[in-house]
Amino acid sequence: MKKYSRIEILRIGALLFGLAMVCMRPGTVAAAFEEPLKNSCIACHKDLPDERLSRPVKLWSGSVHAEVGNTCDGCHGGDPNDPTLKAMSEGNRFYRRPKEEEVTGFCGKCHQELSEYFKQSAHWATGTQNCIQCHGTHAIQRISLEIINPEKCSACHDYESPDKLKMVLSTLHNRFGVSQEKIKSIQGLPIQPLADKLGNVWNQLRQVRMVSHTFDMTRVKKKAEEVQALMTTVESEIARLEGIEQERKLLGWGLIALFSALAIATWRYNRTEKDSE
Ligand code: HEC
Ligand code: HEC
Ligand code: HEC
């Protein structure tokens, strides 16, 4: 049998220790084993033979709600500490499947402000679109503007208004992204006040997303214009800082050029002195 040197044993030991640390980090392997057992809804449902009952667990586990810890009971109620069927009793404020018209209130337990805006929309008034038709149910993802597309949004009306809505939102998102990158790349200057201002722009941009749920273009545009104005202020402040940064760079290069010229002149002078000796 091969004999291991002390160094090799130490190396293997360190490797195993490293692996153990990775496994023990919360949110990695350990969590993957423990999490489903802690919540009785997930523990029981994941192994139920009826697809209709077990599939939500699979779908949910890749969703934004799984990521932020909104488990089954967050939406459906019930008692996630009770491992029996009683977890789903009326006394535990358990909601089975919400009816079509109940979905807004169901999601609105948490997304309250947004649901209030949505209740002012034509979609709500006509009972045509609700939260889950646009966002899905168990596999809900972080939002992207791809939700608005001709396939999904031109079944009942033309695509003109949806397209306008998408334009307004994506212009805001893009402008925000550009400012965010620029602020990150400014060096050697105090950027905190500017970053705070951009944080405020972000909060207001979130408000546009709320108002966008009225699907009322006049209201959306009005709110978007307020945010555009805020962005313009931030952008001119960025331009000012970039100007200072540029001036400093030029000054730096100027000094380097000056010192280099001086060094060369001195060296030449010394050489001519030597030559004439
Ligand atoms: C011991 C196993 C078990 C536990 C624990 C459990 N369930 Fe269930 N669940 C079932 C079974 C079996 C059904 C189908 C029979 C029924 O509808 O009562 C079901 C049905 C459901 C339904 C669908 C009802 C419908 O409309 O068809 C929902 C939603 C649900 N459970 C959510 C939950 C939530 C949320 C929890 C945790 C608070 C939970 N379950 C805990 C076994 C369980
Ligand atoms: C974001 C809120 C939300 C979460 C979290 C959630 N559900 Fe649901 N669930 C719903 C809604 C809304 C419906 C009704 C869907 C419909 O009508 O199409 C539903 C329906 C169901 C049904 C009935 C499915 C059917 O086709 O009849 C079951 C079973 C179920 N959920 C179980 C679960 C389990 C188990 C979990 C946890 C892994 C969970 N749900 C997490 C919102 C949620
Ligand atoms: C007609 C489609 C549609 C309907 C109906 C809809 N949404 Fe949205 N939702 C969107 C789009 C598109 C965005 C992305 C907006 C953006 O990026 O600015 C969004 C964004 C969101 C966001 C992210 C907002 C934020 O910044 O925090 C949440 C949460 C959300 N929707 C929940 C809901 C809920 C809850 C309902 C029902 C009350 C609902 N949505 C109804 C299309 C819809």
Ligand code: HEC
């Ligand atoms: C128990 C509270 C709760 C309920 C009920 C709930 N959510 Fe959420 N939802 C959250 C939390 C918390 C987040 C994460 C917010 C964040 O990180 O910005 C979230 C995120 C989302 C997002 C992604 C937002 C983004 O910024 O990208 C969407 C879309 C969403 N939820 C839709 C729904 C829909 C549709 C329903 C109803 C079927 C629902 N939610 C029910 C708590 C809830």
Ligand code: HEC
């Ligand atoms: C199931 C039918 C249906 C679907 C699908 C649908 N809508 Fe609508 N939408 C309506 C109805 C009904 C109205 C109100 C009457 C009208 O303007 O045609 C409306 C109105 C609107 C309005 C207001 C129009 C205006 O000029 O004020 C916007 C914006 C809108 N929808 C966006 C969307 C978006 C974005 C999608 C896709 C995510 C979508 N709709 C998908 C039924 C639908």
